[in-house]
Amino acid sequence: MDRPVHSAKGAGWNHRPPFVLCLLLVGFWLSASGCTRPFFRKQADKEVDAVLAEKDRYQTWRIDQYHVYPDPRARFADPTNPDCPPMPPDDPAAWELSPHPQKPREVAIVGSTGYLDLLAGWDVQNRAAAAADKKSAPESPDAKPVEKLPVLPRELLNGEGKQKPGQPGNGKPGVPKQEPGNELARPDKASNGKNDGQERKGYASGPAAASTTSLSTTAKPGAPRAYLINLEQAAELGLINSREFQDRREDLYLTALPVTLERFSFAAQFFTVGQAIREWAGREAPEGHLNDWRLNGNVGFSKLFSTGALLLVNFANQTVFNLAGTGRGTISQSTINLDLVQPLLRGGGRAVTLEPLTQTERNLVYEIRSYARFRKEFFVAIAGGGGGSITGAAFQPTGVIAPSNFSPGAGIGASGLIPGVISSVPITANSGLQVNPGSSGRSTLQTAFAAPVSGYLTTLLEAAQMQVDEYNIAKLEEFLALAGAVQEGGDISQLQVDQFEQQLLAGRSSLLTDQLQYLTSLDQFKLQLGLPTELPIELDDAQFRPLTRQFQRYEDLFKEFDVATIDEPARLSGPDQVANVRQGLRRIFTSSPLVRGTRFGAQIQADWNAWEKLTNDAIQKRLADYAEERRRLLGRKTDAETKGQTLSAAELQRIDRLSFEIDLGAFELVLRDYESQPWKNVLDPDLRRRQQQARFRYVLNAFILALAPARNERILKLRGQWPDLARLCVNGVDLLKADLDDAQAAVIQTALMNRLDLMNARALAVDAWRQLAVFANALLGTFNVQYHMDASTPAGLAQPLNFSGSRSH
Template identity: 30%
Template sequence: MFFLQGCRSRIEPADADREARELLGLVPGFDWKVDPGSRLADPSNAAFPLPPRDDPDSRRITVMIQEKDAYDDGNESRLLASEKWRAQLPLLENGKVGLEIETAMRLGLLHSPEFQAQKEQLYLSALDVTYERFRLEPKPFLGFSGGASSKEGTPSNTLESTTRAGFGGMAGQGADWVASLASRLSIELGGGSVDVGGSLAGLTITQPLLRGASKRFYRERLTLAERRLLSDARSMEQFRQGFYLGLATGRNPAVGLGQSEIAASSARTSSVSGFLGLLQEAQKIRNQEANVAKLKDSLSQLEAAFEAGRIGNRLQVDQARQALYGGQSSLLASKAAFDGRLDQFKISMGLPPDLEVEVNEEYVEQFRLTDVDLVEMQDALNLKLRLARDPDKTPSSPSLLALALETLAMRPRVERSLAGFKSDHGALSTALPVRLKWYWRLRERPDLREIGMGADAFRDEDLNRVVAELNATSERMEEQFSVYWESLDDIVASAQADPLDRIRGRVSTSLNELTGLFLELSLAKASARLESIVMKEVRVETEYALRMASEKRLDWMNARATLVDAWRQADLARDDLRTDLDLVLSGELGSSALGSGNFRPAEGGASVWLELDTPLSKVLERNRYQASLIFYQQARRQYLAFEDEVLSSLRNFSRVAKLNQLNFELSRAAVRGAIAQVDLARLRLSEPPQVGRNGQFGATTARDLVNALNDLLDASNSFLQVWVGYEAMRMRLDYELGSMKLTENGTWVDPGPILAKTPSRWKNKN
């Protein structure tokens, strides 16, 4: 019973889970059991899964061959996935899942099949260790055989049984030992005799003297399993980091568990997808919406100018209208593309694409250069302007007066927008010292000096002038809006006495003036927000960064261990070429048939002998040794290639960081220039005719305005793209340096500025 109980306790599946947990209890985020709240949870919740529904034709083949012994077919009601996970989703009041990077990571860790597969691979690696440990432990064995026999010509039958039990294992310098106890029992039926064949206790020890005579060899399989478990635990943590990068930027650089070769870093790319890519596309849609609103404003102003006779050719109005239609079409296409990317992102989290989600865009809020509320007011104002110009829609003075009163009701919203402009201007004042310091770094860069860029391109006085102009704009616009509201009050007050045509003209002119003020305010707010955006510093000195990565990167630790494993395999193969020389010690102690279990020295014995097997025929071992040497050299070259790839990657990060920092300021300047172009085109459209000169606008007025608005859209998108790429690069650089930290929920701990550079105290010593 002792032997049976000992064997049974080691084959229980629950014991395998317990032993794996003891090995992996400290690994972050590790639990191979699927959470009941996960979409991956098996709804049957059975120890052994029920059979799923089979393909009908395949089922017929199975039944035809196995007949009645065929397994049961799963019916249609047996679901492969449960819907209970939906009850635990973080829903907003509108019933949609609120999606931000923290929520995405939490949902991905819970529902992603890819991440679950990595956890299960680590569990399997732990099971390998439990087996290798068990293999080297003293193991009990128990055997029993019995049967009945009869002989011709005799009236009796004989029952015989043999029992053998004992322990076996390995110890010392590779010694193999077996301790056993055997007994035999014979019963003759018919004759009534019982023959006890006696008992025999034995001990055999086999000690290698040449090949395999070391713990280094007979414990090699356990050593390799333990080392691979450590490697897989590191890979699991690095995969968790890479999984975050995959969700955040669209690319997971981690190779995952079970990698037997030294893997270099994955190929680099400048494109960004993932959650940051979604935010980038969402903000581009906001920019397009603002562009469409500005195109509507421009079309309204051009139509008013055409009706006033200041545009002699309707072609300019048609050009503006066509640009508006093109912008609206592009907006619809961008929204459709965004929905497609959002579906793919949901799949990457392990969620179905039809799940309703709402992306939280707060991360790129600072790039929303256009006030959303102001865009809505612009749309409403354009509608009022069209109504005021259409006698069929506003045939009476009261209808025109209602439009003026509705416009007056917008005053609180406009004042809030003005207050927001002042707030953005205050943020710029706070960011100004950082901007000036950034300008100084750009001026001091040797690479920019070599191409003649630096001192002239990034002057403090230019930045100070922009701030001063925004100060003046803030004061001027506050005064302009104050004058405008007084003017509109006057129109409302005199509406009862004025004739219909005069009221229509004054209301239309007033609404058109407010349209221009809205456009100017929108551009001013965009300028203030544009100038207040700053980057977090990244500086990479390659030599120091390489040293840092070699000490902290988990995959670099694994690469070194993998190289040593290849050398160790060659060492084992070399040992196999040695002569087999074993010392065998054997001893037995028996008992007589009548005294079974009563052992006596007289019925025992001992022996010592040597077993020799010369290596004359070890051709297979020779070939394995030669192959192991080649495999080691290949591993050594892979390790050197790994170092080269990491060095190349860090050098590239240094270059890309500098390039993005430059492009960020150049893109900002491009947006600044585009805003100035739009402002200039707007001023041309709103300036009054001069006495004695042709009052019509130029032939390219509409085209200039449309081009300026489209240039502003393109520049704003490019500015955003540089910043998003820079943020993705910061995340990846933190990973490449081995310094990346995650919270318990798996989200990135932003280190702020990343300064992979030699400390100044080191430089002073050198």
Template identity: 25%
Template sequence: MEAIFNHLSRDSSIGESHKNALRLHFDRLLKLERGAGQVCDQSGSLDSDPERTASRSADFSGRSPKRNQVEPALSLLRIIGTLSMRVSLHAFGLWVMAVLLVSVVIAASGCSSTERTEHRLQADREAYDVIAERNVDPRWHTADYSIEIDPRSRYFDPYDPDRPPMPQDDPASNQYMHMVDGMKGWKHWLDNGVRDELENPAWRKALAEYVEVGADGSVKLNIDSALQLAYVHSPSHQNQLETLYLSALDVTTERFRLDTQFFGGYDARYVHDGSLKNDRLTVGADPVLQAKRRFATAGELLVGFANSFVVEFTGSGANFASSLVNFSFIQPLLRGAGRDVALEQLTFVERALLADLRAYHQYRQGFYTRVAIGELGVAGPQRGGGGTAIAVFGGQGTVSGYIGLLQQLQQIRNTEDSLSLQLRTLSQLEAHLDGGVIDLVQVDQFRQSIENERAFLLQNRNGLELALDNYKMGTLGLPPDLPIELDDSLIHQFQLVARQATAIQDSITELQDRVGELPDDVGVEPIRQVLTDALKLVEPIQLQLDDVKADLARMEEAVPAREQTMVDVERKLFQRDREQLREGLAGLKQQFAEARAKLKTLRDELAEDTRDATVRGNVVLLGDILRLVQGSILVQARARLEAVTVETIELRSQNAFKIALASRMDFMNGRAALVDSWRLIQFDADALQSVLNVTADGDIRTARNNPVSFSDSTRNLRLGLEFDAPFTRLLERNNYRQSLIDYQRSRRDFIRSHDSLHLGLRGLLRQIEQLRTDLEIQRRAVAIAIRRVDLTRAALYAPVRPPQPGQRPAQFGPTAARDLLTALSALLNTQNNFMSVWLNYHAARMRLARELGIMMLDHDGSWIDHPIPNSSLDKSSDSDKSRLKELLLPPAVPTEWIDLADRLPQEPDALPPVAIETSDGPVESRPIESNPSGDLPNGPPRIQKDTIGDKNATNNLTHEDDLAKRAKRVIRLRDGLIESDVRQEELIMETDHVD
């Protein structure tokens, strides 16, 4: 550029004022060029501080370097234009080309990182605006939508998104980036640096900001914290957000196609054809500026401006300058004409975006159930639409996810309790074996059962660890080595045997072993120490009895809920059981008071002459205390067992089906997808027509070798009519036939989706009722198992009659050990089954809310557990009816919508009847209460001409237009395209008039 200016400054034909102006604008362009290069260097480098990098990028993105560069370039061009009128084009042509090249390069260049950022931010703004247009309906509103990953996420990328550093490459593959087929590769691959880690290095430190972390670094996990972790880290959830975003980009693309598009450019060409022809320099473009617009009627308008300068350097040295303004317009009249064709793509993507927004709302419901019970159950957003084949719940489900982890944890605890009880019983059996009251076979049978239980426990613990790792990685998006501590508050009610009670039994057993190991000539002090340690158990035993009392109180609180589903006989039996438990606790308190007094007496009266009697009394007393604790455990287990309740659900499958159809987002989308398939019939049928286009184009040129001298004598206008007969339409015919088949397939799929939904709801409701009944069965089974364990264990503690002189001691029965093992196994199984049934019922309620489409979530995505309304509204209170209406109806429509509707032109409330001819003659098709979908009789409908009447004359409609319009209405009625609020209103009317 300096060389160009120096050459121009020596040209005497250019005045000093123009030289000074040239110098000024050249300086500005050079300064901008150097500044842009510096910014590129800064943004291209890898900053070790991601916050500083982001701040600098955000600061620079707020500027407009293109505008700052274009303004001095345009000023420079204006000066050059002025000079071109003053100096010879032959002498100045080469400099014009050079200056134009430099100006265009500088104006169009700049920091590529900033250009990328501007485009990215512009795409974000437009996509978010398009989503916000549809995000106002409270039925599927999503707050704070963004695809930006949370900075606390493991997948957050702290680097510049527009110029990210290169990840670690495979060494063998990397060589081809630098040398491929003997050619050097691009040398700037490493300009942005190389990153060492793929994941966010700071995500572990950020855990404590939003979840509870223990001192050992383990995460305290409950449903709420698991959900929070999943929203921050889950890749699947991020994929759904990005799919919705991409659908929004599709809308912006189609809107752009129907918007006015501007194009511009300038060329410079130098041609040397040897000595036979003149060298020629052409500066200009065809066109320099151009505007293009596609209309909703399928017409297309193109307006352009072209300009060129031609300089010949040899021969006569002739110079030419010309400009051209032209336009072209084409309007199809048959094939490709009309809004049904021109707006089809835009209509499709606009509807698809709405469908994806609703699908994401439903996905959040499924996302909660996936975190809680390991089941997504919904499809989520799908770019391009989801179709009419809707996947619904099949009617039977299992429990995994977080609740499944708790179930495994409690099963392990139950196994540990059973193993602990077997180990304590084994000590008793071995003592009996030494006394000769039980044979070795039974004792070995017990020992073998213990070893099997240990192996089973080890297997269960390993299974829980594996399930935890899978849950962390698959559901939460976390690495499997992250330590997790489960919050078991949800399953506390299933810990029938308190952990402190087990610890007390272990302490008593230890004291019994110590007493048994005392030598015959033991002194007083060891005995006194045993008695003192035994007295230390008084306080823990008293706390255990207090806990039993509290459990009985909680059982009484659950009585009203339990008795709702009982008949009179069951209520009487339940009352008797509660009285027995209260009497049992009173007896245990009395026994504990007596045992405590005896224990103090033994310790106080201990002396050298009472040593043997004290030891014998201590052995008996420790046995009584152990049985007392075991008795308290039985009462506590039974009280906790009876306190477990579930919420009763009485919902008829037909009502559930109607609620789901009115509330589920995927069925709203399914109705829209069916219409999309139906609409393609018209779209593909359009291609079968003849081509008939009206064309118009014109131009006006300059004269007298002057680029701005437009003249009327040089203008041209051309009108035309294009016609192409529909002789060759095989491909179009096949596409049309396929669209007819696709529509019928979609219609059948949607009918099947309705059936599948109804089937799934019926199965789910039956499963809920089965689980509720099975819960009572398992409750009774646990109670029986507790009693069996008590009776079989009592037989082992029963005193054995002393043998007569010369006789062997009386032995237990040959099945004593086996009976106890069977009872313990039954108790373990029934405990696990009882808990499993309750957790499955809880999961089924959650699943039912999701399948009905009425699962309400708070801002954090947690389930707001509202009672599901009963279907027997004739026996329900007014509050039940109002609650059902609240669940059926969507949230209130914003008042601004109502105001807007009042300003729109009003349409008739009902469609006119249309006569449809069937085998039985013409019938009228009109949506009525008994037939809300407006289904028509089977067979291809044929519209009768005589039903059209004389309305065509008054409405200025042709017979074909009226026929087509009425046919569309008939198809809409036939296919049940009824809005969801109609179905909701029908259901509400039913609930208000239940027989």
């Protein structure tokens, strides 16, 4: 009778293990689907976005240009799976001398070339705009176009490279067609072909520099063409490609993560634990024959309240399926545990319990403001450089109040007193909170090589300084040649010539130094933009162009004056040109480029005619009268200056007019003397020639004095053509024009209202004040009010929900 019953039971239970196994597999699949890398990453992104959207409420420090993942066009963008990226190339020695617990499926350096396509498009656009600007540039003497400052790249080593996906090539939209000598550079490709075009002119291309310097800032023939970018494009490229900017975005993300964790610590934290145990023992085992399945499960939740109270609820069940055929087939017993703990001294109260949440929330506000300030300072660093440095993956300008965020988990020295952390409460059945407030952390990635700060305008300034050096070298070479000629005549010594040569050598040394500084500044600027140093770039000098054009106007003026006083009169210096001297000098007075468009050019003919009509005696008398009148006016001017006064505008104009008339009259006398040719009676040809040349120099010197007002008039006109300084307005006050006290008051008031770092520093003082109460609470003793309750179902039966007060305690 027993065997059939036993067989029936055995047959029934033989179908149960597969059913139980299926339940276990389904439960494992459901739990595993929520425990993957993509799930937690996307969930963290979602929570951080919600927190940042909640905090982004102030226009002054709006969260702009934020994306935790790099721009797809950035050089460091990772197109692979962010949860399973390929392993980067390892250090050979470290790889050889260490175990390899993980087997990488792929070893690669990931990155994007989208920034190169962006540079190529900008290059086409900027060169087309430069060509159009060159065609439409004015051609008047006072507004001549000047050659653009060529900020040239460091030359590339000749070599061959392979074409990579995304490289500029024939037929690619937005990229210029590749032609010999006109190829855009790629960091992985250098051209060794011959350039069919002319070699670009640069600062070190002059004869003085090329023959004496070992550095070259020009591109070699056949080298890839540089990418031409302007200031706005450099700033945009920095937003995309700068590692420092991306680090600050990620810092903002990492600062928001603890906020989500601290908020979660005050939510009801549910948990469930399941365990399946298969037991089997033979008939002769010490414990006897066993053949059963044990299913253990725990379900519960924990809840922390703002007062520090902790509620813990736990439901545990154990179900045994006996397959041995003896005894009860199924046994299921459950237990409920409930604990409620309220600290009254140490660890109790809102000030202590909410401190970690408060601090993380405020830290996020500080980081948002720091990020907003970084965005503003970042453009300053890209445009001007200097004033600070980008170190440790964070731009910290000079003189900025740098807050050090207080960490609630740091403790007080080695005392072990940690404010805001709930002390452990001994509870018999419950494990406590799954996540405790104040226990959050984050990994800090150190920046091995911080990008230096150079700046767009700083690099252009270094290039302009090289141009000045080359100009000085050219002038010093002219002076040295002139000194050598004068030394041959015996007027100066060899020592003085050597001093000229020493100045020339010093100028060449200065050029070498400036070339090195320029190349260093250019490489640093590339690193600042996140570009490879071997990638050639060319900076548009639009910001410097008004200044260079103004300098060119002055240079053109002095060249025109040299032509009018040296080159043109030199054609009239011969003895056979005496009859043509007056007419030739008159032509210079009235129609030379120097006097064109001036009052001098319009009046000189009439003024000179008036002197030409006078006899020599009349000229002498008028010169004496003019000299006496000028002497009186100059005396009055000196007396007025000693009293802190000035003459009237009419009197000052009269002094200038008298000086001009005296110079013009003296020139007429000297010219008449030259035209009389007094050297004709000299018999010695050499002496006759020297006297003629000496008298011509007298004429030329008087002519230069008479022509000087035209040059001075042009200089006064050029002084008014300097580009105006940009207005520096703060709260409606132009700091460049306002009184010093008013300017300082406006700056201080504006800084107090708008300095984001000052806001953070002021808030940190409140953080320190708040910590006083928190640390004081940590010094108190432990005094808790605790409630504990256990309830269970009957043992040895299959009644998992039959709870009763008689079995509670």
